[in-house]
Amino acid sequence: MDRSIIHVDMDAFYAAVEQRDDPSLVGKPIIIGGLSDRGVVCTASYEARKYGIHSAMSARVAKRLCPNGIYLPTNMEKYKRVSKEVHSILQRYSNTIEPVSIDEAFLDTTGSDPISIANRIKEDIRRELRLTASVGVSINKFLAKLASDMEKPDGLTIIRGEEAVELLKPLPVTKLWGVGPRMERELNKLGIYYIGDIQEYDREVLISIFGKRGKEIYDFSYGIDHRPVEDHILNQSIGEEETFREDIGDMDFLIDRLENYAFNLSNKLKSKAYLIKTITVKVKYKDFSVETRSLTLTMATNSYEDIFKTGKHILTTRFEFHDKIRLLGLTVSNLIYPEDPIQLSLDI
Ligand SMILES: [Mg+2]
Structure with a gap:
């Protein structure tokens, strides 16, 4: 039996959330991220895309193309919250959901009517969250994702198995x-x-x-893709942490430990062929207070050097140590598929 797979992709997600929450931004070119000249654009509203701005573009170029655009900082906490709300809508329609990124997911809806489910998902997202999604329906993940990309924003595209070969040809x-x-x-x-x-x-x-x-x-x-919708991965993080026997005040020791964690995490990522974008260092002090600091890279990686260097940078520059440390942790998150071209994975 053919499977039925749905790919849901929120439209200009970060920008759409900001426009929803501040009506004065509606209809205007909104650029999320890229506040500093060395920054990178995370998401551009459709109005900003008309100026040629796209995600992963350098902020300097974006400002040249659209000097009157409204440049806003990313508000990840808010986007994560909305992403969870989207996810809970998706859960109404399938138990097999694979979040690909904060604003994208696959659902396996084999055995149900995928077109009516796709319509209901779009409707729920519109009515409850006042946002739009582009949805693709097909027989596997590759074709479903291709379909969701064919009509944006607010699209619903179906690619039937028997049309795939001809549709792909050109x-x-x-x-x-x-x-x-x-x-x-x-x-x-x-x-x-x-x-x-x-x-x-x-x-x-x-x-x-x-x-x-x-x-x-x-x-x-030929439109053949047997990969299953993996419902147990990608929405979490992978981390290592360690409670020391004695409280530690020696930075060199901590850096050594961090190097060890980075090495293990990189191996784990490589064994599963994942890339990550966000690195978090967690510190628990002698008095049991906990602090975490994160950095999100512009390019996804699984290299031990990248993870270690970033972790070390966070550890040595982002904390104000007020006490000795009893626990140190290193976590990587924002997992993505390495098969995705980087531009795609940044297209949020
Ligand atoms: Mg998107």
Whole structure:
């Protein structure tokens, strides 16, 4: 039996939440993030996108394109809260939900009518949260995500299994899950520009060049994707922490321990092929008070060096130590799929 998979993607999520909560922002070019010149745009409202602004663009470029835009700081606590509200709406319609990021999720609705569910999800989100989502319905995750991206904002797009091969044929290879600019260049060298070119390419040659990825993009080019909707991952964080036998006041010792945690976390991430964007250091003092400090990177990573260096930076610059330390922790969160091109994962 064919599966039925729904991909829900909130439209210009952060900007839409801010516009909802402050009517004076409605209809205006809103840019979230990128307050400092060295910052990066997190989300641009549709009005701001008309100026060519998109997520992951440097703030300097954005300000040149749209000097009169309204630049707002990110309010992650608020967006997380709304994200939870979205999630609880999704839970009404499936027990198998995979949050991909703060504003995106897959649902497996096999056995039910996915189109009526998609309509109800959109309606609930509109009525209860006063926000819009673009929804894709298909037979697997790749096609459902492709579908949700075809009509934005407020879209509902269905890709039926039998239309997939023809529909994919004229699309550029970058529409395949996991084909970013680097992979695109490699494919172009082989004379492959469109998904149809991959359909006609020799599968064994692709596998000999790209290994597992070669098989994957060949399958994707025919709309084949067997990956399950994973309902137990990605919405949590992975962390290591340790309570010391004695309270510690020695920074070098703490940095050493942090290096150890970073090494373990990086291995765990690599074994599951995840990337992360947020790194948090937790400190519990001798008097049992707890402080945490986080940093979110602009590029997702799973490298031990990135995690360690960022953790060390947080530990040595973001705390005002008022006492010895009895517990130190390092946590990574904001997990994303490495197959996602970075721009996509930032497109929130
Ligand atoms: Mg989105």
